[in-house]
Amino acid sequence: HVGDYDVQRQMLAIKPYYLGVIGSRRKLAFVKEKLLADGFTAAEIDACHAPIGLAISAVTPAEIAISIAAELIAIRAKREGREKSRYRKP
Incomplete structure (x- = not known):
């Protein structure tokens, strides 16, 4: 999950038009929690298409x-x- 978090964090920082994420609800929740702690907003994270x-x-x-x-x-x-x-x- 940490590798997925690293990639999503880097991609969110460049604000792509589309970002799709593969994963279980558990993994998506784990990554979202870490991204929120990094200062990303819930709206930024929820704009990701997950699961893709x-x-x-x-x-x-x-x-x-x-x-x-x-x-x-x-x-x-x-x-x-x-x-x-x-x-x-x-």
């Missing part, structure tokens, strides 16, 4: 890869103003 990928009940590696690719496409479409209304989060 769209919630399509993916199980196999191929399905997980598709869910991640789909999320990247959706994020790009939103940035370009092409987001479909039925996919917008409230």
Whole structure:
């Protein structure tokens, strides 16, 4: 978990447009706690896409890869103003 924390801390510092994180709820909570202690805001941390990928009940590696690719496409479409209304989060 410490390695994941180090990478996320470094990436948050440069404020990327998209940051996806793989991990269990336990790992994500561990990393979030350490990032908060480092001075990152909850909003900055919550802007990370975690766990990465769209919630399509993916199980196999191929399905997980598709869910991640789909999320990247959706994020790009939103940035370009092409987001479909039925996919917008409230």
